[in-house]
Amino acid sequence: MNFVIRSSLLSIVLSLAIGAQAIPSENFEYTGYFRAGTATNSLGGDQQCFKNSGSSGNEFRLGNECGIYGEATLTAHQLRGGEADPFFKGVVTLAYISPGHKSYEGSSEEIHVTEAFAQGGRVHDTPYTFWIGKRFYRGPNIYMNDWWYYGDTAGNGAGIEEIPVGFGKLAVAQLRQIHDTISSDVGRHGLTLWDVRLSDIKVGETSDLAFWLGYAHSPNGTSGATVYEKATGYVLGTKFHQKLGQGFNEIVLIAGQGLMQSLDLTGDSAPIEGTSTQDKAQRVRLADHWAHEEAGSRWAWQVMASHEQWDTGAATKSGGTWSALGVQPIFFVTDHVHLTGVLGASQIEVESEVDGAGDPLGSRTLFRATIAPQLAVSRSVWGRPVLRAFYTQSWWNKENKTMIATGAPAYADRTSGAAYGFQAEVWF
Numbered sequence: 001m002n003f004v005i006r007s008s009l010l011s012i013v014l015s016l017a018i019g020a021q022a023i024p025s026e027n028f029e030y031t032g033y034f035r036a037g038t039a040t041n042s043l044g045g046d047q048q049c050f051k052n053s054g055s056s057g058n059e060f061r062l063g064n065e066c067g068i069y070g071e072a073t074l075t076a077h078q079l080r081g082g083e084a085d086p087f088f089k090g091v092v093t094l095a096y097i098s099p100g101h102k103s104y105e106g107s108s109e110e111i112h113v114t115e116a117f118a119q120g121g122r123v124h125d126t127p128y129t130f131w132i133g134k135r136f137y138r139g140p141n142i143y144m145n146d147w148w149y150y151g152d153t154a155g156n157g158a159g160i161e162e163i164p165v166g167f168g169k170l171a172v173a174q175l176r177q178i179h180d181t182i183s184s185d186v187g188r189h190g191l192t193l194w195d196v197r198l199s200d201i202k203v204g205e206t207s208d209l210a211f212w213l214g215y216a217h218s219p220n221g222t223s224g225a226t227v228y229e230k231a232t233g234y235v236l237g238t239k240f241h242q243k244l245g246q247g248f249n250e251i252v253l254i255a256g257q258g259l260m261q262s263l264d265l266t267g268d269s270a271p272i273e274g275t276s277t278q279d280k281a282q283r284v285r286l287a288d289h290w291a292h293e294e295a296g297s298r299w300a301w302q303v304m305a306s307h308e309q310w311d312t313g314a315a316t317k318s319g320g321t322w323s324a325l326g327v328q329p330i331f332f333v334t335d336h337v338h339l340t341g342v343l344g345a346s347q348i349e350v351e352s353e354v355d356g357a358g359d360p361l362g363s364r365t366l367f368r369a370t371i372a373p374q375l376a377v378s379r380s381v382w383g384r385p386v387l388r389a390f391y392t393q394s395w396w397n398k399e400n401k402t403m404i405a406t407g408a409p410a411y412a413d414r415t416s417g418a419a420y421g422f423q424a425e426v427w428f
Contacts, residue, residue, distance in 0.1 A: 027077040032428055034070030036100060039063075039390075039421025041410065046101070047419045048408035050394040052322075052346040052366035056308075057147025060326045060344030063370040063392030063419065068098040071114065079120070084127075088120035093136070114154075121162070132158040137175060137195075139212075139239065140250055142289045142304045144328045144342065149287050149306070150239050150252045151212050152264045153195055168201040168210075177265035184221030184228055189270040191218050191231075191259060207242040216259040218269035227273040233258025247291040247300070247381075254285045261310065280313025293381050300381045301329040317351040335379040340388075341371040355399070364400035369393050384427040393418040 039047035049066040052059060073093040080087055093115035099108050117133025137159070139151030148154075159173025178190035199210040213236055220230040237254035259267040261281035271278050287306035294300075308322045326344035333339060346366045353361040374388035395416045396404050405412035 027080055029075040029077070030072070030428075031075070032070060032072040033426065034068070034096075035065060035423060035425045036068040036070075037065075037421055037423030038100065039066075039419045039423075042418035043410055045410055047421060048410055048417070050366065050368070050396070050404055050411075050417060051407055052348055052364060052396075052400065053403040053406070054320070054348045054350060054364075055322055055324065055346055056149070057142070057145040059145050059147075059324055059346050059366070060328075060342045060368045060370070061144065061146050062328065062340070062342045062372060063390040063421075063423075064368065064394070065423070066100075068100040069096070071095050073115065084122060086121070086123045087129075088118070090118045091133075091135075092116050127162045127164055129161045130159070131161070137173060139210075140289070142287070142306075144302050144304055144326055144344075145324075149285070149289075150237060150250075150254065151197065153193060153214070155265050157193075157195075159195070165198070168198050171195075171197045171199070173197075175265065177269070179269050182223075182228070182270040184223040184226075184270075186219045186221040189218060189221065189228065191216055191265055191267055191269040193260070193265060203240075204242070206244075207240065210239040210241070212237040212239070212254070214260060216265075216267065218259060218267075220273075221270075228270045229273040229276065231259045231267065231269060231271050231276075231278060233260035233267060233278075235260040235263055237263075244290075244292065246293040246295060249288070249290045251288045252285070256283050257281065277313035277315075277318075281311060282313075283308065283310040291381060298332045299329065300332070301327060302381065303327050312352075314352070320348070320350040320352075322346070322348045330381060332379050336375055336377070338374050338376050338379075338386075339371075340374060342368065344368045361399050363397075364403060365397045366400060366404075367395045384425055386425050387422075388425075389420075389422050391418070391420045 041047050047066055049064050058064060071093055073091060076090045078088045095112045095114045097110040098105055115135055117131055117135045119129060119131040121129030134156045136154045137157065138148045138154050141148045153175050155175045155177050157173050157175035159171060161171040163170040173195045175193045175195055176190050178188055182189045193214050193216040196213045201209040203209050214234060216233045218231045221228045235254065235256040237252060240251045242249045254263050256263045258279050258281060261267060261283045263283060263285060268276065268278050285308045290303040292301050304326050306324050310320050312318045324346045326342060328340065328342040330338055330340040347363050349363040355361050370390055370392035372388045372390035374386045376383040376386045398415060401415065408417060411417045
């Protein structure tokens with residue numbers, strides 16, 4: 001099966017390469033990202049990464065990224081002009097994942113098609129743009145945590161963007177996420193989201209607002225004796241963005257209910273009648289991402305803070321909270337020699353979690369400190385490529401030992417762990 005998948009993906013790449021021959025080189029773009037390296041844990045084995053289970057992204061990820069990950073995007077511009085001219089283009093993005101254990105890793109390596117869409121518009125003197133396909137349809141991310149925290153609805157769909165509404169711009173899309181396995185008399189179950197975004201609402205010379213509204217639904221159906229009930233849900237969010245010198249500050253507030261309780265497309269599109277409480281589930285997220293950078297200064301930094309609160313809708317022990325705070329400073333020794341690091345703290349409490357005696361488990365905590373000297377292409381927080389060495393240390397409380405051990409079994413009986421290693425990170 002792995003050979004078939006690899007052969008199919010290779011065929012896609014070859015087809016794109018052949019097709020590119022018909023497009024002038026100036027209208028063909030190749031962009032991407034990857035991170036790769038090697039690290040040893042404090043016990044002498046291969047690096048094991050530590051995660052506070054229930055958090056999103058990879059909190060305070062500097063020095064806590066196991067394996068190799070990359071994305072390669074191929075864009076073919078069939079019609080290209082100025083910013084107001086008609087355009088058409090096709091985009092394909094492949095993501096590749098490797099444990100990074102040896103030169104050839106066989107079936108443990110993965111390649112995925114994460115984007116395959118066409119986009120075009122601005123025809124007949126109109127501003128509208130249209131897209132159809134599989135797309136990273138999402139808002140900004142907190143880079144320190146590798147977390148797309150606002151409007152993350154990447155998936156298959158179609159939409160129209162750049163609709164002027166006088167005080168901003170409107171985008172409308174339909175996105176779908178199909179269940180991996182469950183089918184019924186209506187066919188394969190899936191979530192459908194109707195997504196509306198209003199952006200570029202100026203509230204100051206250097207600041208603007210955005211709003212996000214979504215309504216999701218999935219069908220009811222039967223499969224033998226199993227009855228799946230219809231599911232619905234909504235999400236409502238707002239984002240404030242302010243430019244600060246060469247940096248920025250972004251604050252988001254999002255609420256979701258039912259099928260959109262997770263604030264993304266991972267809701268249960270096949271809830272079993274009489275057992276699911278998803279229709280009563282709710283979640284609220286507040287997050288702030290601040291990136292500071294000034295021309296001529298030797299210092300720059302990123303700061304993130306977030307708080308999330310949810311209710312699963314269960315009759316008892318239904319609540320949970322997650323709070324996180326992190327800072328990643330960078331000192332520019334020269335334009336190309338930098339010293340960076342990260343300090344972060346995360347706390348999660350889930351009412352339904354109990355200890356071995358059946359008593360409430362309480363809060364699970366994770367703290368991390370990392371230092372990393374690096375060579376970089378430029379004097380910027382975002383300057384890539386970088387080649388860095390790092391040492392990272394994490395601590396957690398005894399309530400978190402079981403959860404930490406699921407991803408780091410070598411540390412099952414411990415409340416701290418460390419790793420040292422080297423990493424390259426590239427944008428191109």
